[in-house]
Amino acid sequence: MIKAQEIKKSFLVSLWFMFLTFPIMVIRVNPIEKFVEWRWKNMLVVGIGSFLLSFVWRYMLKKKEAGEKRAETGESGKTFLIQRILEERRFYIPLVTGLTIIAVAFPFIFSMYQTSIMTTALMYIVLGLGLNIVVGLAGLLDLGYVAFYAVGAYSYALLNYHFGLGFWSVLPIGAVLGFIFGVLLGFPVLRLQGDYLAIVTLGFGEIIRLVLENWNEFSFGPSGIANIDRPGFFGIQFSLQTASIYLYFLMIGLVIFTIIVVNRLQNSRIGRAWIALREDETACQAMGIDKTRTKLRAFALGATWAGMVGVIFAAKTTFINPASFTFLESAMILSIVVLGGMGSILGVIIGALILILLPEYLRAFSDYRMLLFGAIMVIMMVFRPQGIIANIRRTYKFNE
Amino acid sequence: MEYFLELILGGLTRGSIYALIALGYTMVYGIIQLINFAHGEIYMIGAFTALIFTSVLTLLGFNEIAVIVLASLAAVIYSSAYGYTVEKIAYMPLRRASRLSPLISAIGMSIFLQNYVLLAQTSDFLPFPNLIPEFEFIKPYRHIISSPEIVILITTSTAMILLTFLIKFTRTGKAMRATAQDRNMAMLVGVNVNRVISITFVIGSALAALGGVLIASHVGQINFYIGFVAGIKAFTAAVLGGIGSIPGAVLGALVLGLTESFATGYVSSDYEDVFAFGLLVLILIFKPAGILGRVTARKV
Numbered sequence: 001m002i003k004a005q006e007i008k009k010s011f012l013v014s015l016w017f018m019f020l021t022f023p024i025m026v027i028r029v030n031p032i033e034k035f036v037e038w039r040w041k042n043m044l045v046v047g048i049g050s051f052l053l054s055f056v057w058r059y060m061l062k063k064k065e066a067g068e069k070r071a072e073t074g075e076s077g078k079t080f081l082i083q084r085i086l087e088e089r090r091f092y093i094p095l096v097t098g099l100t101i102i103a104v105a106f107p108f109i110f111s112m113y114q115t116s117i118m119t120t121a122l123m124y125i126v127l128g129l130g131l132n133i134v135v136g137l138a139g140l141l142d143l144g145y146v147a148f149y150a151v152g153a154y155s156y157a158l159l160n161y162h163f164g165l166g167f168w169s170v171l172p173i174g175a176v177l178g179f180i181f182g183v184l185l186g187f188p189v190l191r192l193q194g195d196y197l198a199i200v201t202l203g204f205g206e207i208i209r210l211v212l213e214n215w216n217e218f219s220f221g222p223s224g225i226a227n228i229d230r231p232g233f234f235g236i237q238f239s240l241q242t243a244s245i246y247l248y249f250l251m252i253g254l255v256i257f258t259i260i261v262v263n264r265l266q267n268s269r270i271g272r273a274w275i276a277l278r279e280d281e282t283a284c285q286a287m288g289i290d291k292t293r294t295k296l297r298a299f300a301l302g303a304t305w306a307g308m309v310g311v312i313f314a315a316k317t318t319f320i321n322p323a324s325f326t327f328l329e330s331a332m333i334l335s336i337v338v339l340g341g342m343g344s345i346l347g348v349i350i351g352a353l354i355l356i357l358l359p360e361y362l363r364a365f366s367d368y369r370m371l372l373f374g375a376i377m378v379i380m381m382v383f384r385p386q387g388i389i390a391n392i393r394r395t396y397k398f399n400e
Numbered sequence: 401m402e403y404f405l406e407l408i409l410g411g412l413t414r415g416s417i418y419a420l421i422a423l424g425y426t427m428v429y430g431i432i433q434l435i436n437f438a439h440g441e442i443y444m445i446g447a448f449t450a451l452i453f454t455s456v457l458t459l460l461g462f463n464e465i466a467v468i469v470l471a472s473l474a475a476v477i478y479s480s481a482y483g484y485t486v487e488k489i490a491y492m493p494l495r496r497a498s499r500l501s502p503l504i505s506a507i508g509m510s511i512f513l514q515n516y517v518l519l520a521q522t523s524d525f526l527p528f529p530n531l532i533p534e535f536e537f538i539k540p541y542r543h544i545i546s547s548p549e550i551v552i553l554i555t556t557s558t559a560m561i562l563l564t565f566l567i568k569f570t571r572t573g574k575a576m577r578a579t580a581q582d583r584n585m586a587m588l589v590g591v592n593v594n595r596v597i598s599i600t601f602v603i604g605s606a607l608a609a610l611g612g613v614l615i616a617s618h619v620g621q622i623n624f625y626i627g628f629v630a631g632i633k634a635f636t637a638a639v640l641g642g643i644g645s646i647p648g649a650v651l652g653a654l655v656l657g658l659t660e661s662f663a664t665g666y667v668s669s670d671y672e673d674v675f676a677f678g679l680l681v682l683i684l685i686f687k688p689a690g691i692l693g694r695v696t697a698r699k700v
Contacts, residue, residue, distance in 0.1 A: 024516070196639070206673065207677050211674065381502070
């Protein structure tokens with residue numbers, strides 16, 4: 001049962017939070033009209049909310065500690081339902097067939113608007129999987145991932161504007177440009193330690209955005225580039241409706257392609273080198289792995305996907321400007337990876353679907369979207385750093 | 401020549417404010433090796449608290465001096481409280497986790513606090529009242545230096561002298577230095593490490609709030625996003641001087657302030673932020689240990 005001491009603790013917490021949020025939540029000033037608005041209702045909400053949440057918080061902390069102790073004594077915890085499903089063929093095959101049918105039928109059942117949202121979610125899946133190579137596998141915290149996305153988008157927009165190049169010819173160019181930028185930016189910074197790397201990539205991301213915003217002759221500044229061609233199919237141009245369905249299937253294809261590539265990479269020599277590097281750099285070097293080159297590969301391969309999705313983004317919206325490539329975008333992709341589970345492909349997919357689709361369908365919460373992303377990042381790190389679906393380490397079992 | 405002098409003084413003013421924020425980064429990094437991404441947001445909350453209290457107190461009819469003192473005090477108290485709470489929620493449960501976890505948690509906290517202020521207050525720029533009065537004796541030199549600049553320079557130097565005193569000569573300061581050197585050893589000799597870390601966050605946040613109030617009344621407007629850029633610049637300053645080193649942070653901040661001042665004065669003001677980020681990237685590539693930082697060999 002809940003003891004009196006617990007209640008007292010929670011009461012103090014709620015008092016503290018009421019004090020803490022007092023100026024920001026309760027008072028709102030309008031300095032121009034010299035008007036002050038008092039919102040005492042908010043204080044009540046904060047008080048009650050923090051009172052209840054502090055119970056949940058302590059319960060979760062206790063549960064986590066118990067879990068850690070269990071892990072230390074060597075008792076293996078129960079495997080999760082999802083992992084079991086993945087391992088057994090009996091469940092696995094009908095599941096995949098079902099998903100395929102839903103994916104194919106989706107644009108024909110639902111409206112164009114729904115299809116467009118789904119396409120966006122699929123784009124974020126690919127971005128998440130790309131960033132997952134860098135953050136999840138190689139353990140390099142890249143906060144400027146959106147810069148490569150911008151490179152892809154602008155390369156299509158500019159090549160289309162100046163030379164009239166089509167979508168299909170720019171898609172590989174965007175990927176290659178993403179790769180080149182990844183190498184160029186990665187080369188000088190990858191010698192740095194983890195947290196410095198985060199800041200430098202953040203700085204690079206901002207530099208690219210600021211240059212796009214200010215260099216009017218090159219990128220048309222904040223007004224952006226409009227009327228970018230939609231993708232065609234061997235010279236056939238589609239109507240708006242067909243084009244969105246076409247893009248949807250394109251994205252489905254790209255997602256499948258990405259999953260296959262990332263999965264193969266993960267289990268290859270280079271993928272194992274990334275994981276080893278993430279776990280212990282020194283030991284990894286002692287095993288004869290070239291640290292810089294391996295990191296650079298992860299960085300550049302991650303950037304390649306961002307470049308590709310950037311091209312698709314430009315083709316989908318037909319209008320781009322630097323405002324689409326802020327730090328918040330990087331943070332959003334990062335929270336997809338963190339929520340889903342760093343290093344886990346299935347986790348990233350689920351993370352992207354949750355984080356992109358949920359705010360779309362819960363319109364009431366769309367204002368709170370970024371607030372939620374921030375909170376998710378903190379809560380996941382505190383209680384479940386491995387994400388919703390933890391990456392299963394490949395182990396060799398000895399069957400007698 | 402006068403323009404040059406003006407740029408120097410402007411750069412020093414800028415630099416000393418960066419220094420106030422950079423100290424928070426460098427102190428926290430020195431003690432728990434964490435880049436406290438949410439530090440810029442603490443500074444922003446300080447500025448907002450000061451704005452809110454100034455408006456309320458002015459409406460209640462307090463006189464000017466009382467408003468300045470009380471609003472600054474409120475900003476310092478609230479920022480410290482936020483710094484303390486952020487550490488307890490987002491960093492303390494992660495003391496033994498891998499290095500990536502607290503970093504991501506810090507980024508999440510920063511995004512959370514930004515949007516918290518955005519939703520609870522407003523996304524518009526709010527005009528910040530000029531708290532610092534015009535001094536008479538400054539009139540003849542008005543074209544070179546303004547009175548807010550003098551106040552900023554004096555306040556920041558006082559704060560830094562006090563901080564140096566605190567760290568060098570008090571018991572708490574000794575405990576902080578011990579924890580920075582070796583946390584486990586400090587624990588063994590009876591230092592309450594959790595308390596020391598909390599104190600570090602409180603002091604860093606208080607300095608950031610002071611910086612927030614000063615710069616907001618100097619620039620004249622604030623919004624929820626000011627913490628992001630200020631945070632990165634202060635971090636640049638801390639890295640420039642050698643992260644973990646307190647005199648280094650001040651030196652780095654002054655160098656950064658002067659660089660920015662000259663770059664915007666003689667080259668172009670469009671790329672002001674690019675200069676700061678570019679400088680950061682260059683230092684990290686060529687001298688990651690910073691000006692006063694030492695290269696430490698990692699033992700295995």
